[in-house]
Amino acid sequence: MKLQVALDVAKLDEALTLARLTSDYVDILELGTPLVKAEGLDAITAIKAAHPDKLVFADMKTADAGELEADLAFSAGADLVTVMGAADDDTVKGAVAAGKKHGKDVVADMITIVENRVPRIREVSKMGVSFVEIHAGLDEQARPGYTIDTLLEDGRQAGVPFSIAGGVTSDSIAAVQNAGATVAVAGGAIRSAKDPAAAAKALRTRIR
Numbered sequence: 001m002k003l004q005v006a007l008d009v010a011k012l013d014e015a016l017t018l019a020r021l022t023s024d025y026v027d028i029l030e031l032g033t034p035l036v037k038a039e040g041l042d043a044i045t046a047i048k049a050a051h052p053d054k055l056v057f058a059d060m061k062t063a064d065a066g067e068l069e070a071d072l073a074f075s076a077g078a079d080l081v082t083v084m085g086a087a088d089d090d091t092v093k094g095a096v097a098a099g100k101k102h103g104k105d106v107v108a109d110m111i112t113i114v115e116n117r118v119p120r121i122r123e124v125s126k127m128g129v130s131f132v133e134i135h136a137g138l139d140e141q142a143r144p145g146y147t148i149d150t151l152l153e154d155g156r157q158a159g160v161p162f163s164i165a166g167g168v169t170s171d172s173i174a175a176v177q178n179a180g181a182t183v184a185v186a187g188g189a190i191r192s193a194k195d196p197a198a199a200a201k202a203l204r205t206r207i208r
């Protein structure tokens, strides 16, 4: 299982610092959606230039104009981009077409689809995305009673390659791997730690 750090900060210099501190322990550097919105596509180019050996994931969360938005992110240097799994089928297929053109990967973000997620996961997988991100967003995580277990159960049932994002911690990462995830995404567990490098290392050491 790969480890992805979500650089969920709004300033490029903070993202570059977090990437520098954690890159030894992670496989994928994710530009969080707020970072792309705040700093633009040039931030993708800057992160890739600083870490050419890492996969760079642009969390575009594209909801429309799939081919155009994915093409922009890939042209800026992204290796993976997200499209909303809840978007129109043609939006997902457009992003996949851009991925094929660039020889890069599109990930369907299943955030916001909470009920009956598994049938939609299977549908978008047939449209050619490389994997789905089974995801509880920051707002959903903030609600009382949130647990990552529902995400893991959907992953077990889906029968397609998936990542998990939604408050992955050093306590839950083993369960994420046991559920069969190909990627574990960690944002807050690293970003909010006193020592982000140590937090990333702790997550890495729990991956078998």
Ligand SMILES: O=C(CO)[C@H](O)[C@H](O)COP(=O)(O)O
Binding pocket: 006, 008, 032, 033, 059, 111, 135, 136, 137, 138, 141, 165, 166, 167, 168, 185, 186, 187, 188, 189
């Ligand atoms: O895409 C995101 C929010 O929409 C986050 O990057 C993702 O949820 C990972 O962060 P955390 O581990 O804090 O949940």
